Amino acid sequence: MIEVHLPGLDLKNPVMPASGCFAFGAEYGALYDLNELGAVTIKAATLQPRFGNSTPRVAETPSGMLNAIGLQNPGADQIIKNELPRLEKQKVPVLANIAGSEVDDYVATAKKISRHPAVNALELNISCPNVKHGGIQFGTVPEVAAELTYKVKAVSEKPVYVKLSPNVTDIVAMAKAVEAAGADGLSMINTLLGMRIDLHTQKPVLANLTGGLSGPAIKPVAIRMIYEVSQKVTIPIIGMGGIQNADDVIEFFLAGASAVAVGTANFVDPFVCPKIIKELPEKLNTMGVTDINEIIGRSWKK
């Protein structure tokens, strides 16, 4: 009833943690069985290790939070050596997020990571707002995003999902560009660029000055964008942005998502993913829905 099948991802349920909110699964794996999840999305891998930004890296906002971690990760080689083998022992599918500063590092990282047997699909991060080079630049110009997608697709041994940035005027143009370049799916949305200023110091709270806004505050933006994009593309969408419970999951499906990722809510309640997975069939039952696939895009389907 809640099984979904996406390119490279056969999911017994459509709920996965969002990249960057779950590290490489070790911390949450100590709290519950990761096999309960539909999939695990690992934190963005870059070719070289990255320490990330200075602290403070997070700031709370009304119904949300800003983060500017800066893609801290041990680098593709260390991830392959230390993190993926641990996930390989689990049965849960792995969606591996990759990021870079230049086309060449994206391509090199995609080549290495996609080859690993633990990895079922790649999530191409063209939307990180917190790094000085690359990241968001690839996510705001359709032609640049398309070229990167094309080059990564050419080397990837696994399906490629492109994670879109909401910090654009025309999200549909971005989605169509990467679809035409060969993307197997979309992840949307990444965080919205924001800022907070401290009244005492009269300076920005985050050391990076700006950060990415996530949490329930951005859910309506995500719903609107998925609603618009899902009507114009044929590839599936993994929806994310402020999901906290089964009702939110259903709302994303109605908007046009075929699976969902839960991010910030993991920080509030570390058991939120298994809780949602348990609630979801019960909730669908009360709605008289026998298969969650039936409600994908129902808000706009005639």
Place this chain on the structure above:
Amino acid sequence: MIQEDMRVMTHEEIADHIFELKLQGQMVQQITEPGQFVHVRISGKTDAVAPLLRRPISICSADLKSGTLTLIYRSGGLGTGTELLTHAQIGDTVDVLGPLGHGFPVSEAPTPARALIVGGGVGVPPLYGLSQALAKRGIQVTHVLGFRSAKDVFYQTDFEELGKTFVMTEDGTYGRCGRVTDLLETVPFDIAYACGPTPMLRALEQTIIDKPLFVSLEQRMACGIGACMACVTQTTDPNDAKGYRRVCCDGPVFKAREVEL
């Protein structure tokens, strides 16, 4: 680590904007060291929107027998999460995740030994549980506690029951006037533990170099369990394999000079 709705046993203001909250629940049995913390989800009773993220608050002390733990926190003033927490009444429940992090290594102190405990402001609470644990092992404890002003002082008599206690205020309105570091030379000790503002910890790291010193750090956190990488701090050793530590789960207590302050 568990998530639990803990019951409020007592809750009172013990100094200016400083609240002592005693909570009862199963998680108390899992506390292994003084200096660990809990991550508190605050649900408001007023019209204000409750904050999204949990608030990390250090455990002041714990009583395994009655299954209670004591938290001491400062209310940040109207509109803040900690202000909302002040409205929790006896009998209410509070959503708590914990115990989290690594605390003060009590067993690192040789016996017999003299321990120096240095605290500043809201950094003082976890040192009370530490002092209790050290005193229980027969270690002689001396406390140097710094506060901004007379109205901010708390737990003086509780510390005095465990060992010699010097209270200092920055403005001289109570105890000795000055900063905690002014007193260091007059107190003999073999091992030191500290928690308080970063400038205070930095000064201690510069002063106490020939004896073991452990410091407890504070940092903005999101998840509290090591996944989000919000609270990282760089190691002082450039050759360290990882190059960083997460305050929430590798700490919050570190050996002096292990990480950059």
